[in-house]
Ligand code: SF4
């Protein structure tokens with residue numbers, strides 16, 4: 001640890017007469033640029049060629065449905081919040097509003113549950129279902145706090161990044177749309193991101209290393225991914 | 234820790250009977266002096282050989298609420314380069330006035346204008362006390378506690394959709410036609426006149442607010458005689474979003490994504506400042522898990538490389554070297570890929586948390602970073618071949634915008650700007666936060682303080698960052714995948730969560746920060762009692778104070794130097810305006 005002095009005459013020599021007269025500084029510069037001239041193209045031909053976002057990428061939200069990969073305490077949460085036990089294919093959301101509480105801009109969410117209208121002797125009597133879940137993504141800053149707060153890993157970030165619409169209204173997504181987004185994402189890339197208990201596994205990769213579009217940015221020589229830590233495989 | 238010792242502070246009390254010492258259990262002691270003796274006391278602090286608090290850091294206000302009397306308190310933070318210590322001096326602003334400090338530290342000029350703008354405190358003796366961010370005819374002082382967080386919604390502003398396409402938007406989620414006040418053309422004209430009250434020369438040239446050379450929305454006024462600038466002023470605030478006000482209504486983890494939007498080029502470093510400050514307030518900074526410390530150090534340095542690459546590219550572009558821009562952006566792209574994979578976002582990162590980081594490194598991260606570092610030094614050499622000894626580069630940079638050591642102290646300059654003037658002020662060395670105490674690196678310092686030195690210092694900083702990242706990787710490789718990356722408090726009273734819900738701050742105050750690519754981003758948190766929301770959350774922006782010296786450097790220089798000087802000071806508007 002120390003102090004390193006830099007400056008003209010300290011670490012950089014001023015131009016010599018020879019360099020000045022023969023324009024050696026420009027020559028050297030030109031040599032560099034010519035060297036780079038023969039390198040491969042690194043830009044991606046968007047929109048014909050797309051880079052697949054990383055598994056952790058924080059894009060448009062989705063609401064996951066029950067698919068058998070819930071965490072062990074899922075049932076306990078359902079019971080605690082007096083929610084009708086969801087069938088497979090129904091939303092995992094239990095209306096706990098933890099996501100809204102964690103969000104720096106809580107106005108984004110409108111979350112409502114309603115009591116089921118069933119006779120008194122019905123087993124679901126007194127239980128609730130999620131009736132409304134709207135998100136106004138025009139106010140969202142994609143910080144990821146809501147997804148970390150969700151106890152059932154219901155609200156997630158997907159890899160969708162193109163969310164422009166013609167009206168403000170187009171940014172307000174309701175629970176059906178959000179569910180569809182999540183289903184589509186989980187079908188495509190769920191295995192890359194979650195293990196069978198919906199947690200982030202330690203084999204979750206920094207990005208898909210077979211992505212040829214991404215490889216272009218790395219001069220067609222992308223890094224070979226391996227374990228980070230001594231005891232990881 | 235770089236703070237004044239209790240012993241030294243008590244000696245002040247013996248010397249002056251009006252001094253009141255506030256002890257702090259985390260070591261951030263402060264002194265309080267009455268307004269009448271304030272200047273006298275500061276003069277002593279600045280000049281006495283045992284103290285030498287020469288360097289200006291920050292000067293701001295706390296509003297103690299409408300019921301308190303006196304209501305406002307001035308907070309001055311100083312640094313002693315000799316003893317590497319900081320001190321907080323407080324004084325009550327009775328009658329909503331305070332004496333000006335501009336005659337002692339030139340840096341106080343903008344600080345006082347900001348305090349007037351945000352709190353409505355008048356500074357007696359200030360040469361031109363105009364607003365800093367808002368326009369001159371604006372009526373309110375937004376950081377006062379009685380100003381509502383949503384502002385006063387005074388003007389009706391229907392959406393263009395509604396006006397032109399007759400879309401019925403009312404009733405949609407969150408749509409309201411009422412907005413807070415906006416400046417009209419007249420307001421802007423009045424503002425501009427007040428900034429340059431006395432014209433010296435013939436022409437006033439407006440540069441900005443939307444000009445590619447300003448790298449953001451800054452508005453420069455040059456009062457010019459021929460090609461030479463006689464007088465200069467800067468109007469900022471077009472990007473002012475009131476981050477401090479927002480922060481005072483959120484819990485500390487929720488503040489972090491807002492800081493992403495300040496210095497959006499180095500958002501990791503901005504996050505880092507908030508984390509370090511809040512951890513120091515809670516007294517847990519030393520107890521953060523080793524793994525988190527090294528990950529944070531590594532990411533912060535990668536972010537510094539990223540930021541300096543962007544700076545180098547755009548700076549060279551501004552001076553006419555377009556190739557550099559393309560070359561640096563190519564390397565930057567790889568870094569952005571790494572950030573995307575590890576943190577989930579390319580730009581607005583929000584990866585650090587008070588207490589660690591939100592997730593462990595994903596599989597393959599260290600390999601990707603190593604792969605990037607492998608050919609990076611060669612690229613850096615290419616950049617240097619193109620620029621460092623190029624005759625045009627030398628002519629346009631050498632002896633342009635010389636900043637002296639005195640200026641550094643007086644204006645409170647930090648970061649590479651200070652170091653290029655020969656002041657080895659680097660918080661990584663002084664505070665040794667996170668893992669900086671355990672890695673080897675050098676702090677580059679310049680000689681003359683001209684633009685060329687600032688260029689050399691930043692390029693050297695990139696090399697040092699590479700060195701730090703390599704050491705962090707080596708260290709991380711030896712760790713286990715099961716090592717914690719987030720701090721679990723044993724103390725029952727403390728609650729820290731990754732998603733922020735319920736994260737509590739303790740009573741007390743703290744000033745801490747990190748050394749960011751654009752200078753020191755300091756965070757001052759004041760908590761009168763335990764709670765979730767910080768009562769006063771001050772962001773001391775390095776870019777803001779660095780930009781302040783620009784008018785001084787421009788006087789007597791030709792207009793073409795404005796580009797060079799601005800680029801080497803390297804402010805980012807998101808952070809100057811907050
Ligand atoms: S990503 Fe952040 S801002 Fe967006 S909804 Fe979630 S918590 Fe709120």
Ligand code: SF4
Pocket residue numbers: 092093094095096097098099100111149150151152153154155
């Ligand atoms: S936190 Fe999850 S389960 Fe709770 S309301 Fe939000 S999305 Fe639904």
